[in-house]
Amino acid sequence: MRDNQSEGIVSRRKLLTGAACAAVAAGVGATSYFVGGPNRVSRSLGKKVIVIGIDGMDPRLSAAMMKAGDLPNLAKMTASGGFSKLGTSIPPQSPVAWSNFINGSGPGSHGIFDFIHRHPHEHCKPYFAAAETLTPEGFVEWGDHQLQLDFWPFNHKPAKTVLRRQGVPFWDYLDAQKIDSVFYDLPSNYPPSPSQYGHHRCVSGMGTPDMLGTYGTYQYFSEDTPAAGVREGGGIRSKLRFENDSARATLIGPPDSFRKSPTPIEIEFEVHRDRQSDAVLLEIQDQKIMLQRGQWSRWTKLDFAISTPKLIPNQHASGICRFFLQEIAPNFRLYVTPINVNPSDPAVQLSEPDDFIENVSEELGLFYTTGFQEDHKARTNGVFNDDEFRRQATNVLEERLALFEYAVENYEDGLLFFYFSSSDLQSHIFWWDESDGNTQHPLISSPEAASRFQYVRDLYQRLDSIIGDINDRYSGKATIIVMSDHGFANFGRQFNLNSWLRDSGYLNPRECTNVLVNGDWSRTRAYGLGINGLYLNLKGREADGVVEPGEEQEQLLRRLKMQLESVRDVNGNQVIRNVYRSSEIYAGDATALAPDLIIGYARGYRASWETCLGELSEDTLRDNTSAWAADHCADALEVPGVLFCNKSIDKTDPSLVDVAPSILQEFGLPTPSTMTGQSIYKS
Amino acid sequence: MLTQIAVSLNSIANPIGQVLLAPIEWLPGWLSATLIGVVTGVLMLVVFKYTSNQSAIKRTRDQIKANMLALSLFKDDLGVSLRSQGRLLTGALRLILHALIPLAVLMIPMILILGQMSLWYQARPLRIGEESVVTVQLADESTDAVQAITLNTNDAVEVIAGPVRVSSKNMVCWKVMPIRDGQHQLEFKIGGETSLKEFVVGGAFEPTSQKRPAWDWNEVVMHPRETPFAPDSIVQSIEVTYPQRDALTAGTNNWVIYWFVISMVAAFVAKPFLNVNL
Numbered sequence: 001m002r003d004n005q006s007e008g009i010v011s012r013r014k015l016l017t018g019a020a021c022a023a024v025a026a027g028v029g030a031t032s033y034f035v036g037g038p039n040r041v042s043r044s045l046g047k048k049v050i051v052i053g054i055d056g057m058d059p060r061l062s063a064a065m066m067k068a069g070d071l072p073n074l075a076k077m078t079a080s081g082g083f084s085k086l087g088t089s090i091p092p093q094s095p096v097a098w099s100n101f102i103n104g105s106g107p108g109s110h111g112i113f114d115f116i117h118r119h120p121h122e123h124c125k126p127y128f129a130a131a132e133t134l135t136p137e138g139f140v141e142w143g144d145h146q147l148q149l150d151f152w153p154f155n156h157k158p159a160k161t162v163l164r165r166q167g168v169p170f171w172d173y174l175d176a177q178k179i180d181s182v183f184y185d186l187p188s189n190y191p192p193s194p195s196q197y198g199h200h201r202c203v204s205g206m207g208t209p210d211m212l213g214t215y216g217t218y219q220y221f222s223e224d225t226p227a228a229g230v231r232e233g234g235g236i237r238s239k240l241r242f243e244n245d246s247a248r249a250t251l252i253g254p255p256d257s258f259r260k261s262p263t264p265i266e267i268e269f270e271v272h273r274d275r276q277s278d279a280v281l282l283e284i285q286d287q288k289i290m291l292q293r294g295q296w297s298r299w300t301k302l303d304f305a306i307s308t309p310k311l312i313p314n315q316h317a318s319g320i321c322r323f324f325l326q327e328i329a330p331n332f333r334l335y336v337t338p339i340n341v342n343p344s345d346p347a348v349q350l351s352e353p354d355d356f357i358e359n360v361s362e363e364l365g366l367f368y369t370t371g372f373q374e375d376h377k378a379r380t381n382g383v384f385n386d387d388e389f390r391r392q393a394t395n396v397l398e399e400r401l402a403l404f405e406y407a408v409e410n411y412e413d414g415l416l417f418f419y420f421s422s423s424d425l426q427s428h429i430f431w432w433d434e435s436d437g438n439t440q441h442p443l444i445s446s447p448e449a450a451s452r453f454q455y456v457r458d459l460y461q462r463l464d465s466i467i468g469d470i471n472d473r474y475s476g477k478a479t480i481i482v483m484s485d486h487g488f489a490n491f492g493r494q495f496n497l498n499s500w501l502r503d504s505g506y507l508n509p510r511e512c513t514n515v516l517v518n519g520d521w522s523r524t525r526a527y528g529l530g531i532n533g534l535y536l537n538l539k540g541r542e543a544d545g546v547v548e549p550g551e552e553q554e555q556l557l558r559r560l561k562m563q564l565e566s567v568r569d570v571n572g573n574q575v576i577r578n579v580y581r582s583s584e585i586y587a588g589d590a591t592a593l594a595p596d597l598i599i600g601y602a603r604g605y606r607a608s609w610e611t612c613l614g615e616l617s618e619d620t621l622r623d624n625t626s627a628w629a630a631d632h633c634a635d636a637l638e639v640p641g642v643l644f645c646n647k648s649i650d651k652t653d654p655s656l657v658d659v660a661p662s663i664l665q666e667f668g669l670p671t672p673s674t675m676t677g678q679s680i681y682k683s
Numbered sequence: 684m685l686t687q688i689a690v691s692l693n694s695i696a697n698p699i700g701q702v703l704l705a706p707i708e709w710l711p712g713w714l715s716a717t718l719i720g721v722v723t724g725v726l727m728l729v730v731f732k733y734t735s736n737q738s739a740i741k742r743t744r745d746q747i748k749a750n751m752l753a754l755s756l757f758k759d760d761l762g763v764s765l766r767s768q769g770r771l772l773t774g775a776l777r778l779i780l781h782a783l784i785p786l787a788v789l790m791i792p793m794i795l796i797l798g799q800m801s802l803w804y805q806a807r808p809l810r811i812g813e814e815s816v817v818t819v820q821l822a823d824e825s826t827d828a829v830q831a832i833t834l835n836t837n838d839a840v841e842v843i844a845g846p847v848r849v850s851s852k853n854m855v856c857w858k859v860m861p862i863r864d865g866q867h868q869l870e871f872k873i874g875g876e877t878s879l880k881e882f883v884v885g886g887a888f889e890p891t892s893q894k895r896p897a898w899d900w901n902e903v904v905m906h907p908r909e910t911p912f913a914p915d916s917i918v919q920s921i922e923v924t925y926p927q928r929d930a931l932t933a934g935t936n937n938w939v940i941y942w943f944v945i946s947m948v949a950a951f952v953a954k955p956f957l958n959v960n961l
Contacts (some may be wrong), residue, residue, distance in 0.1 A: 243851075244851050246849060246850075272847055272851075274847040274848055277844070277845050277874055279844045279845050280846040280847065281849065281856050282843075288924060290816050290844050290845055290857075290858040291815070291844070292843075383910065
């Protein structure tokens with residue numbers, strides 16, 4: 001009996017102890033859930049959806065690396081949820097693709113068809129498709145200055161950059177339902193679209209200009225630059241002349257916009273080098289920056305004083321840049337990043353609401369704000385070598401990871417979207433998959449190409465660990481989607497569409513070097529502009545159109561499609577996999593600027609560099625000898641993106657337009673009539 | 684002469700400042716900046732009271748009031764209006780004249796107080812691992828010294844880069860990185876001469892002297908903490924680049940505006956209690 005009693009007491013003790021342990025464990029668990037551990041997890045019970053956009057992540061490479069065990073976290077995600085190719089846009093260019101994602105619908109809804117559009121009635125003057133700066137209207141003159149006064153009775157219209165993406169972005173539906181959404185580095189959203197109800201925040205990404213109003217203009221100072229300097233696509237080179245190892249240099253800033261003839265605002269700085277200690281001192285605007293060879297400076301604030309008429313105080317605009325000392329002697333070389341808009345004191349609106357980016361900067365300090373952060377232009381122009389480009393790209397990635405950490409730490413509930421550009425811009429330079437079509441890199445040996453390709457693999461592994469971290473934090477608490485806008489392919493051969501049109505008799509005269517400059521519109525029936533676009537010189541649409549709408553247009557389109565799809569390379573390979581007629585693939589209210597035909601190149605091919613801005617070359621097909629060795633502006637079927645999710649993907653052929661309806665469904669919202677996509681989840 | 688006076692005044696202000704402003708180290712920045720503003724505002728008011736002709740100021744203010752009354756009462760009478768406006772103007776000028784003596788008395792203490800405050804608020808100390816550029820300015824005639832000067836490292840600081848010798852400016856720079864908290868000395872050697880410069884690492888608020896100045900009264904006033912270099916010294920000045928202090932009330936450059944506003948508000952609030960005519 002006693003024994004029984006004793007056993008009963010022990011049992012009760014055990015029971016109590018067990019209960020206490022369970023309570024403590026539950027308490028610790030609950031505390032860590034609500035308060036967060038070393039890596040904070042949101043304590044909110046609200047619905048959470050996290051979308052990580054990895055530009056250019058390729059499904060073939062991802063699948064191969066998962067199979068080899070190199071992407072354990074994505075493999076885990078695939079096992080617990082799903083992995084699929086993600087159908088991309090036609091054409092598979094980032095601004096088009098991300099706009100498809102944003103609208104949950106195709107280019108006919110958002111009106112972005114290429115990186116480059118043209119004004120057909122202004123002799124096809126090209127402009128960047130996603131945003132356009134409108135020229136000012138009206139002014140008053142005041143000495144050397146002219147002022148735009150945008151109030152009555154003047155009502156002038158100052159220069160303004162407008163977002164050309166049309167349609168309804170999916171976050172507007174969340175905003176209307178008071179569901180928070182926050183986007184970091186969202187492409188195709190500059191200037192940021194406004195939030196009507198205040199539940200949407202966004203930092204603009206791809207498409208955001210630098211202080212010069214370009215997509216990124218580096219400045220490069222060296223002793224071997226020609227005396228007059230060099231202006232090249234994406235950069236400005238200046239010559240430095242040293243006297244007693246000191247030299248003066250000038251940074252080119254934004255235009256002095258109030259002047260009648262706006263000239264760039266310049267900032268002079270001094271360079272002093274010490275060959276003995278292998279170091280350089282830069283003196284700029286009362287700041288001293290010392291660098292050793294191979295060293296990057298921190299972000300440096302620059303103050304640009306915009307001159308104003310007398311009696312009106314000067315205006316100021318703040319920019320930031322970093323210096324990279326490449327070489328001290330015998331040929332001094334200094335690279336300066338594009339002058340970015342200062343996120344702590346932005347001269348233009350970079351975020352919605354406009355103080356959002358300032359709040360981020362208060363915590364993180366200064367960071368890249370231009371849309372294209374990895375300086376691929378410096379690499380393709382030979383200012384960087386591979387190692388230098390990789391280092392700069394790594395700087396960008398480190399910054400983005402800090403921003404990502406900020407984003408996750410400050411996330412409560414609703415939608416969190418974060419964008420990584422590294423996978424795209426590093427792939428453009430380092431991707432070369434020799435197994436893809438058994439092709440040799442046009443510039444470097446196979447081992448070299450393989451070692452560069454390894455950089456892309458390393459990057460995928462780095463991104464995989466980030467996804468692992470977010471999965472660890474939010475597994476079971478949030479729907480997590482990892483997606484890319486397109487995949488990648490080698491870019492070994494380039495096709496000049498305008499040269500082909502010339503050789504086929506559609507573009508004249510024979511000696512034309514650029515259809516926009518010395519093309520004869522009266523004898524030109526079709527022309528290429530942008531990366532994948534082919535336009536007819538259509539009467540009533542183009543300023544000097546010659547092709548009659550209707551039967552002639554129809555016949556010409558049919559003939560062009562047939563002829564282009566039959567183009568073969570010297571080795572017999574098909575160059576163009578598909579030619580799409582925009583009237584058949586685009587539907588919506590925003591098709592006015594669509595090309596007539598979209599060229600879908602076969603893997604390994606892309607439009608030539610010259611084609612993009614209407615130029616012609618002697619040969620139609622050439623090797624691509626640029627450091628930009630891989631691309632995705634091929635046929636959409638060749639370069640799908642990736643879709644990973646920690647939930648089962650039920651749709652068999654998901655595409656970019658399906659992601660927005662899926663997100664809305666996760667928040668209990670129906671697919672709006674503005675979207676053509678469908679949820680990837682079962683309803 | 685002026686430099687010598689500034690040096691002598693600093694030698695008095697530095698120990699006093701060190702004691703009186705010591706609480707800055709452990710008070711929140713906004714609170715210490717507010718307290719200093721309030722105290723100095725009230726003190727300025729008291730000094731003003733005893734160094735100005737209070738009865739004359741009161742009389743002038745009464746006259747100004749009377750003329751303002753006359754302006755509103757006789758606004759239809761052009762002669763009276765013009766006379767009153769003239770008297771208002773002269774009254775205002777007289778008030779300024781009455782303030783000149785107190786201003787003269789207050790000027791030097793205020794400069795010294797601001798100099799001491801700048802040591803705490805104008806920059807913040809370096810943190811361990813935070814890089815900084817140290818600049819030694821040498822005398823014009825010492826071209827060889829540019830090559831000869833050295834910076835002796837110690838266990839508190841590491842030289843990361845340099846020296847960069849800028850012959851055209853007689854200037855030598857190093858990039859350094861602190862590795863230990865505390866008030867350290869950087870030691871520069873040239874020939875047999877040793878020059879020292881304070882180097883502050885650590886806490887949020889510590890007196891931080893950005894420059895050991897040259898023998899120049901203007902520089903001595905702006906950088907009061909360290910003894911200036913003698914006029915015939917090869918080393919003319921040594922400057923350490925400290926980070927800006929980011930704060931609205933006690934941050935770089937903002938602190939002066941905040942101090943001015945708070946001291947003015949405090950003076951106006953205390954005015955009726957201390958029975959001071961301004």
